[in-house]
Each structure stands twice: as C-alpha cells, then as structure tokens.
Amino acid sequence: MSVLGTPRPVSAGVGNSNDQTRRHNLSTILTTLHHGGAQTRADLTRRLGLNRSTIAALVGELVDLGLAHETASTEHGGVGRPSPTVTPSEQVAAIAVNPDTDAIIIGLVGLGGVVHKRIRYETAGVPTVRETVNIVKAVIDGMRSELDTSFRIAGVGIAVPGLVRADTGVVTLAPHLDWHDEPLAELVTEALGYPATVTNDAKAGIIAESVYGAGRGIDDLVYVNGSASGIGGGVLVGGVPLRGAQGYAAELGHISVAGSGIDCHCGRVGCLETEVHLAGLLAAMGRDHLDADEFDQLLLTSSDPAVEAEITRQLDVLTLALADFVSVFNPSRILLGGFLGSLFAAHPERIVDGVRAASFAQLADELTIERAQLRSRLLVVGAAEIAFEQLLADPAGMWA
Helix, strand or coil, X not given: CCHHHCCCCCCCECCECHHHHHHHHHHHHHHHHHHHCCEEHHHHHHHHCCCHHXXXXXXXXXXXXXXXXXXXXXXXXXXXXXXXXXXXXXXXXXXXXEECCCEEEEEEEECCCEEEEEEEEECCCCCCXXXXXXXXXXXXXXXXXXXXXXXXXXXXXXXXXXXXXXXXXXXXXXXXXXXXXXXXXXXXXXXXCCCEXXXXXXXXXXXXXXXXXXXXXXXXXEEEEEECCEEEEEEEECCEECCCCXXXXXXXXXXXXXXXXXXXXXXXXXXHHHHCCHHHHHHHHCCCCCCHHHHHHHHHHCCCHHHHHHHHHHHHHHHHHHHHHHHHHCCCEEEEEEHHHHHHHHCHHHHHHHHHHHCCHHXXXXXXXXXXXXXXXXXXXXXXXXXXXXXXXXXXXXXX
16 A cells, blocks of 8 residues: 555456456556546556556446546647546545534535535534534435435545544544544434544544645645644654554644643643634634634734734744654654644744754754645545545445
C-alpha cells in the first residue's frame, strides 16, 4: 500500500489469481482517478506501469460499472489518435455528516472530492445522538428523489469531535456533545439505509487535506483544527495516519499546557483546548457567533485592546504547543484549520517565529506551517473519503 492506502498495481503471477489481480487493478485505477482527477488512458498506462490493452480493459469495466466516463481527448501532440480521457463519475457520491455543538453539517460529495451540496442545520442546543440521526434522516429524506434519480450512494461518512472506535462505529466519548458509548454507525445505517462509517473529525480533516489540500504530497504532517467543540488533531507519519491501539491517537487538544489551569471536559486540567478556544476570542469581540469570513476580518482589523490581549495570550500558548508537536512528531509541515487557521492567517509571522524559537532547532529546520486550504469543504470531503473506502478498495465487488 502507498500513502493513505492507495493500492499499487500488480501483475498476475504466482500467488495472484487473474480475478484478484483484476480487482486490485480496478481499485488502483479508480483510486488514482478519485484522488488525481481526469487522466488520459496514456497517462494511466505510464503512471501505473500496466500495458495499454490492460488499461483499456480495466477502464472499460469501470465505465460499465458506472464509476467512470471516457471522452475523446482534445490533446493532439503525439502520433496517431489522441488517447481518451477518463474521468471519475461525480454522480457516484457519499453522504457526509459532521455534528458539532451548535450545528449539524450534511454534505453530498462525488468521486473526485466534488461537493454537490453542503447544508448547515443550526441546532437550538447541543444535539443528542437521536436528534442528530433524526435531523440527518429528515434532510436526506428531503433529497431522496434527487438521490434516487441522479446519484449512486456509496455510503455515509460521519466525522465526530470525539473518540471513535473505527472498527465498530461506536462513539466512545464526545465530551463537548455529551455523547457516551453511542452506536452511531448502526443508528445511521438503520435510519438511512446506507452503510455508515464513523471517524474522528480531525482525522477526517487530515485525510481531506492530504488528498486535496495543503497536505498533498506531504508524508510527515501534523494537522491541528479548532472549532466550537474544541481542538482536534491528526498526524501522518511516513504517509500513514497515526491511529494508536484503539484508534484514539493524536488527541492534540488534550496535551497539558497549564498544570493549574481550567478543568477540561475530558477530566484533566489545563488541556490545550481550555486555553486556546474560539469562545474566548468571540467573547473578547463581544460576539456570540461570527461566520468564517467575518471572524477572519475582525482578527485582521480589530484594534480593541481586549481583543489584541486575548489573541496574544492564545498565540503564546498555541506556539508552545506546536513546538511540542515538532519535538514529538518531527513533521515537515503543520496545517492549522478552523479558527486556528484564522489566527495563522492574521498573524503568520508570530506563529512561525514563535514555533521556531521554542523548538529543538534541528527539528524545525525544514518545517513549514500553513493554513488548511479546504475551509468549509474540509470535513464533508474528509467524511466522504471515509465513506468511499469500501468502494475504492473493491469497485467490482461492491457494485458488480
């Protein structure tokens, strides 16, 4: 396997039946198209190292399965007829769900990471699991006619701000949502009739950024996201997501930064997310809620001493925490998402200089820090990526 589970093509031989080889190579081609976009057959031949007739047969099967389209290429640079262009079908889609403390985001994402719909359903309070399932069902039922006539649904991906057992789809603990041992995947599968998969929201974020955003091509990556529900993280080491024994690794919002600080929802004291949080910035601005663009603008333009003091306080804590991540993971890039990305966009030099000053020098020599690129699309794309896993692993087996 290569980065993020993308399979490499294989040839039939000892230990490989023709059917196994064919199915594996179908997976390789579909994953390549899904992550890399439209490519000519000639490009696929060069990139995957398979011969032209094999590529033609495999692409033809993906077309027959409704997973790809072939069109005449406009390129005329070579000898003979131009190679047809192969495009993943955007009508093959996944439903994405991201519950948070103040809203539930529901998306429809096609192959290639194309976001067809993104709906933000504001909630009156922190939604329970049952409320979340009912809201998602109501929204999807309202789209059912369109889904049935225009799309093929591969599954549902759910990105939750909490601890998730990926093997069972159980949310073990989502402290900000007050969810405990909730069989979320099972409940959503029963409600919608599509297979559901659950993951941690920050892990969904790092997968999305690694495939389509500012982490593309980066094998050693730390992603830290800040939202209304706290701070989450994801880590790639050698191109492989860090998961841990139970799938709980990289709870970066819960490193201790203030030994005599504030009690955290997780039961500890002085966690990073108790010191660096959106609520404190909004309170200093005198606002209960701001959309992302308004928040960015106020961070850049505010001259209020109270706002500047809170920004400075949070930046001081954040830079020290990021320096600790450099020491532990030795990443080549750190990505900051959510309100942490907004802080970075407003004060990039302070964060970069602060992290370098606080880091073990040699570990930060080649480090870059950037804002996550996908912004509002991040978690719907990341959740959908989880939902597509079964289809990408065995296209012929899922929809033969």
